[in-house]
Amino acid sequence: MQAETTTMENKVQAAWNKRPLIISGPCSAETEEQVVETAQRLAQTGKVDVLRSGIWKPRTRPGSFEGIGTKGLPWLQHARKVTGLLTAVEVATAKQVEDALHFDVDILWVGARTTVNPFSVQEIADALRGVKVPVLIKNPINPDLELWIGAVERIAKAGINDIGLIHRGFSSYGNTEYRNAPMWHLAIEMKRRNPELLMINDPSHICGRRDILQEVAQKAIDLDFDGLIIESHIDPDNAWSDAKQQITPERLGEMLNSIIWRREDI
Ligand code: PEP
Ligand code: MN
Numbered sequence: 001m002q003a004e005t006t007t008m009e010n011k012v013q014a015a016w017n018k019r020p021l022i023i024s025g026p027c028s029a030e031t032e033e034q035v036v037e038t039a040q041r042l043a044q045t046g047k048v049d050v051l052r053s054g055i056w057k058p059r060t061r062p063g064s065f066e067g068i069g070t071k072g073l074p075w076l077q078h079a080r081k082v083t084g085l086l087t088a089v090e091v092a093t094a095k096q097v098e099d100a101l102h103f104d105v106d107i108l109w110v111g112a113r114t115t116v117n118p119f120s121v122q123e124i125a126d127a128l129r130g131v132k133v134p135v136l137i138k139n140p141i142n143p144d145l146e147l148w149i150g151a152v153e154r155i156a157k158a159g160i161n162d163i164g165l166i167h168r169g170f171s172s173y174g175n176t177e178y179r180n181a182p183m184w185h186l187a188i189e190m191k192r193r194n195p196e197l198l199m200i201n202d203p204s205h206i207c208g209r210r211d212i213l214q215e216v217a218q219k220a221i222d223l224d225f226d227g228l229i230i231e232s233h234i235d236p237d238n239a240w241s242d243a244k245q246q247i248t249p250e251r252l253g254e255m256l257n258s259i260i261w262r263r264e265d266i
Contacts, residue, residue, distance in 0.1 A: 009132070012106050015049040015086055016134055016162055020261065021200060021227030023088055023107075024252055025052040027242035028065060029072035037234050038249060039079035045253030050107060051076065051085040052229060056096055057241055058113045065240040073103035080104070088136070092120060094127035101131060109136040110151060112168055112205075116140040121151045125158035134162035136229075138202070143170040143186055145193075152194065164198040165190060166229060167220070169206035179208025179245070182216065184223065191224075200227040204245045210236075213247065214255050221259055230255075 015021060024042055029035045035053060042048040053076055057067035076087045088107040091097045092114045100108060108128075114120045115138055128135070135155050140147040148165070155163055167187040169180030191199050201220030203213045217228050233239045236246040247255070 022048050023050040023052045023229040024048050024232045026233045027231045028054040028057055028240050029068050030240050032075040035075040036079045039083045039085055041249035043083040047256045050088050052088045055089050058111055070099045077103050094123050097127035107134045112138040112141045115151045121154045125154040128158045135160050136164045136166050138166040138168050141171040166200055166202050168202035180206050182206050198226040200229055201225045202229045204231040209244050218259055
């Protein structure tokens, strides 16, 4: 058991240090078959390090799919076992942190709607005290770097050493080109102020649609981001959330093959 734990820790550390770090998977876990098949097809691309999947979904309005909940966590465990991919899940409460860790989720992330709320971030931080797990923190939905930095500080004060940032763009009323305006200068400023933190880009939630994903991903790489998190689904048009922006694992593989990476990452 001890040896197994150490091997997993090494694997997580290796992924955390890999450039580019590539995370992909469905916006939401829907069924066990969907999660496992997505993971298998992502693994076949040979380009993906971590399987992402929403288990608890922070929907803006009630009445749509709010996530499969804790019963989806064993599906991720299954996908992890058969593919060797690491797993990542969004957490927004102490109970979600406990449940995710109980089912061996390797990387946790704080969502954009949570980063805006210091009470929620503090609750997550308190649940993480004494735990060794990497945590990615999405930018808050509004363009406020202090909130983003505050969330980093709260998680760091809880003793988490491996903290990363996800730039997923900023909500701006009436914007039609992007679902969330990238405001690249804010991400660059955040990186300048936190050079030691890895920063990855989330083209899916910036674009909200498939056709411009690749150009946003390329821009992030050109700007020296450390990796990408991109939503993928075995049947994107019929996804239970964020259908317009998801792509198949095979399309993701093609996209990753066409991106021009920095020389040192090749
Ligand atoms: C997600 O990653 O599916 C998600 C809900 O993203 P965000 O917090 O960036 O809106
Ligand atoms: Mn999503």
